[in-house]
Amino acid sequence: MTGFTPSQAAVLTGLPLSAVRKALDHATVPSRPMRLGRTVQRMVPREGLLCLKLEQLGVGQLPLANRRRIYRSVLAQPAAEEWRVSDAVVIRAEAAHAALDAEIEKLRRAEEGVMCDPKIMGGAPVVIGTRIPVHLIAEMRRQGAPLEEILEGYRGLTAEGVASAVLYAQAHPRRGARLGSRLPKSARLVQERRVPVADVR
Numbered sequence: 001m002t003g004f005t006p007s008q009a010a011v012l013t014g015l016p017l018s019a020v021r022k023a024l025d026h027a028t029v030p031s032r033p034m035r036l037g038r039t040v041q042r043m044v045p046r047e048g049l050l051c052l053k054l055e056q057l058g059v060g061q062l063p064l065a066n067r068r069r070i071y072r073s074v075l076a077q078p079a080a081e082e083w084r085v086s087d088a089v090v091i092r093a094e095a096a097h098a099a100l101d102a103e104i105e106k107l108r109r110a111e112e113g114v115m116c117d118p119k120i121m122g123g124a125p126v127v128i129g130t131r132i133p134v135h136l137i138a139e140m141r142r143q144g145a146p147l148e149e150i151l152e153g154y155r156g157l158t159a160e161g162v163a164s165a166v167l168y169a170q171a172h173p174r175r176g177a178r179l180g181s182r183l184p185k186s187a188r189l190v191q192e193r194r195v196p197v198a199d200v201r
Helices: 006-013 017-025 046-056 064-076 094-112 134-142 147-153 159-171
Strands: 032-036 039-043 082-084 090-092
Touching (some): 006 094, 006 159, 046 094, 134 159, 147 159
16 A cells, blocks of 8 residues: 555544544654546555554654654654654653554454445445445444444345454545534534436526
8 A cells, every 4th residue: 555545544543534634734843645536536645554553552742842853853764663753752662563454464354344335335345245325334333333233134244244344434534524514513404405416508
């Protein structure tokens, strides 16, 4: 893999997506543009992912100037066993590397359990071997549906499949906001109008 999207980086490091984007916007962590389909996406290299993981592990509590200095050391020597900030502060790499390796492997397995086929559910990501959309399962879990209820309703699923679907959906969110996600709670639907695709200019 040549890099990780901000959503993947957030899942792999345990940071909120907003924190990942902020780090990229401020160039605290490096990224490179890459074309994915019709869009250009910022991709975080492995060494940038390492910086983000260190941020999640506590480096993020330091002043920005200190973080920038630490991350410059990390980017210069990403394979180092430790980075010395001062005589009193030493950042050890072992925990960050181990945590990242474990999360990357977990995401790899989740992605292998998902397929996208234009002939199945219009190409939407589904649990492999089924017609069950992964984002549907993830949304059900987000809304609090018990695992047992999901497994009972979808006989082709396993507990591992549900966990993989949730992880995949977090790392590969659907484009666009969920209906109502940007509206105030007091908002209500007044009128719904369906426009044929051919009429859209």
